[in-house]
Amino acid sequence: xxxxxxxxxxxxxxxxxxxxxxxxxxxxxxxxxxxxxxxxxxxxxxxxxxxxxxxxxxxxxxxxxxxxxxxxxxxxxxxxxxxxxxxxxxxxxxxxxxxxxxxxxxxxxxxxxxxxxxxxxxxxxxxxxxxxxxxxxxxxxxxxxxxxxxxxxxxxxxxxxxxxxxxxxxxxxxxxxxxxxxxxxxxxxxxxxxxxxxxxxxxxxxxxxxxxxxxxxxxxxxxxxxxxxxxxxxxxxxxxxxxxxxxxxxxxxx
Numbered sequence: 356x357x358x359x360x361x362x363x364x365x366x367x368x369x370x371x372x373x374x375x376x377x378x379x380x381x382x383x384x385x386x387x388x389x390x391x392x393x394x395x396x397x398x399x400x401x402x403x404x405x406x407x408x409x410x411x412x413x414x415x416x417x418x419x420x421x422x423x424x425x426x427x428x429x430x431x432x433x434x435x436x437x438x439x440x441x442x443x444x445x446x447x448x449x450x451x452x453x454x455x456x457x458x459x460x461x462x463x464x465x466x467x468x469x470x471x472x473x474x475x476x477x478x479x480x481x482x483x484x485x486x487x488x489x490x491x492x493x494x495x496x497x498x499x500x501x502x503x504x505x506x507x508x509x510x511x512x513x514x515x516x517x518x519x520x521x522x523x524x525x526x527x528x529x530x531x532x533x534x535x536x537x538x539x540x541x542x543x544x545x546x547x548x549x550x551x552x553x554x555x556x557x558x559x560x561x562x563x564x565x566x567x568x569x570x571x572x573x574x575x576x577x578x579x580x581x582x583x584x585x586x587x588x589x590x591x592x593x594x595x596x597x598x599x600x601x602x603x604x605x606x607x608x609x
Contacts, residue, residue: 368538377438380539384437391549394556395433397588401563402426404577405570417468418569421458425451429559436555441540448558449510452503455562456481462569463496482507497565506558546603553596560589 368376385392406422428451435444457478461468470478477484485500495501542548567582 373538376539377440380439381434381437384439388437388552391552391556394553394588394592397584398429398556398559398563401581401585402429404581405563405566409576411574414465414468415569415574417471418458418461418566421454421461422566424454425559425562428454432555432559436552439539439541441542441551444555445510448555449507451562452507452510452558455565456485456500456503456507458569459495459497459500459565462566462573497568499561499565503561503565506561544603544606546599546606550596550599550603553592553599557589557592557596560585560592564589 402422406419406426409419411419428447432444432447432451435441435447457471460477460481461471467477470476482504485495485504488495489501489504542551564582564585567585570576571579571582
């Protein structure tokens with residue numbers, strides 16, 4: 356028995372059309388998602404307080420480099436999300452998680468930044484190193500590491516390379532005879548879209564919290580209220596996300 360024939364209904368976009376559609380998606384997202392814009396502004400405010408016009412010891416430069424790297428990916432991931440590039444948003448977030456995991460080790464053991472620069476242990480296989488510490492019940496440089504590792508693995512399966520999961524929100528499988536592959540990714544409904552957005556933004560709150568011991572306690576670049584504000588924002592997002600997941604589960608059961 357021969358395989359069924361499937362018609363691929365996608366005409367390749369040219370660059371100008373692609374960029375104009377991206378811009379349109381961004382404007383629509385900005386107009387429709389005011390609550391998320393407030394969250395973005397608060398996260399940006401925390402970055403502003405930590406990074407603006409700072410002078411520091413040479414031994415601290417690597418941490419500011421890593422912090423700046425995470426901020427770049429905060430901006431890039433948010434722009435990708437609002438341009439309806441969901442996989443790219445989480446791939447960018449994954450890179451920021453990488454930086455946070457490195458920063459946790461450097462904050463805990465400042466001389467280890469030499470090994471980081473040389474790509475030596477434990478930085479050559481840092482995630483495996485952390486997982487071994489968890490397995491053996493040994494102390495971690497940051498209590499946030501287990502959750503960041505889970506997120507890193509989840510983002511890796513969802514948003515890295517040409518894995519099948521990266522096509523989940525690109526392909527229309529509503530017809531057995533037609534296959535539509537979209538250049539843009541859309542959540543199935545508004546509740547799912549909000550969950551994706553909150554997941555992304557909450558990850559950056561956690562990433563900033565990794566830097567809190569360095570910024571609040573060591574260099575005193577920001578006051579304790581900076582960390583308290585992060586925790587307050589994170590808790591509100593967790594509660595909202597839980598409500599949305601319950602709403603989505605109820606809708607799926609119905």
